[in-house]
Amino acid sequence: MRLVLLGPPGAGKGTQAVELKQALGIPHISTGEMLRAAIAAGTPVGLKAKELVESGRLVPDEMIGEIVEQRLAQTDAAGGFLLDGFPRTVGQAGILDKTLVPLGARLDAVLYMMLDDAAIMERLSGRRTCAACGSPTHVTGARSKKEGTCERCGGRLVQREDDREEVVARRVQVYREQTEPLVEHYRRRGLLREVPAAGSVETVQRRMLAAVQGSGS
Ligand code: AMP
Numbered sequence: 001m002r003l004v005l006l007g008p009p010g011a012g013k014g015t016q017a018v019e020l021k022q023a024l025g026i027p028h029i030s031t032g033e034m035l036r037a038a039i040a041a042g043t044p045v046g047l048k049a050k051e052l053v054e055s056g057r058l059v060p061d062e063m064i065g066e067i068v069e070q071r072l073a074q075t076d077a078a079g080g081f082l083l084d085g086f087p088r089t090v091g092q093a094g095i096l097d098k099t100l101v102p103l104g105a106r107l108d109a110v111l112y113m114m115l116d117d118a119a120i121m122e123r124l125s126g127r128r129t130c131a132a133c134g135s136p137t138h139v140t141g142a143r144s145k146k147e148g149t150c151e152r153c154g155g156r157l158v159q160r161e162d163d164r165e166e167v168v169a170r171r172v173q174v175y176r177e178q179t180e181p182l183v184e185h186y187r188r189r190g191l192l193r194e195v196p197a198a199g200s201v202e203t204v205q206r207r208m209l210a211a212v213q214g215s216g217s
Contacts, residue, residue: 007113026080056170065095113197
């Protein structure tokens with residue numbers, strides 16, 4: 001299946017992607033994670049992206065488009081993929097369509113994770129991310145039983161630079177202005193599946209799987 005996860009920052013895209021990837025056997029492609037890895041490694045892309053990412057702004061469409069095009073051309077993505085954090089603008093949706101044509105592929109569904117503003121702020125300000133494997137967790141969540149340690153790999157939990165309070169507000173604003181128009185864009189194309197994203201990880205996971213199963217193949 002070829003799926004896109006759409007939703008505001010903090011909706012739980014990363015958390016759900018980890019579960020869905022296992023259930024469906026398709027690679028999880030997170031543009032945010034790819035950018036953070038490039039920044040940490042100090043690659044040319046990372047150097048260009050660093051300030052934008054850390055201040056909650058989007059990197060240019062062409063730059064992220066190129067990264068995604070290269071990633072989708074890899075063999076593990078031939079049978080399907082789960083895109084997390086891309087597309088984020090209507091322009092990027094166009095880039096994705098153009099990228100899929102030569103691969104003879106098309107999207108099966110866009111899973112829209114819906115969450116209100118108060119819940120977004122609460123989730124993001126309490127979010128911690130594993131410095132080693134990138135898994136997200138929440139300071140009050142069941143996953144941080146052993147404080148400060150990732151339950152998946154034992155790595156150190158840190159706050160993402162762009163989860164700081166002053167940056168979160170900008171990310172939500174950028175989402176509303178630039179990404180939310182994709183909801184109507186994909187609804188018009190009949191690809192949108194609405195998934196309420198409030199509730200436990202397990203509850204949302206069941207809704208996500210039901211939404212995917214309702215999408216054919
Ligand atoms: P995420 O991990 O998806 O929340 O992404 C973290 C940050 O990476 C975003 O706030 C942007 O600065 C950047 N980013 C990730 N994906 C994209 C994208 N598709 N287009 C532009 N910027 C992106």
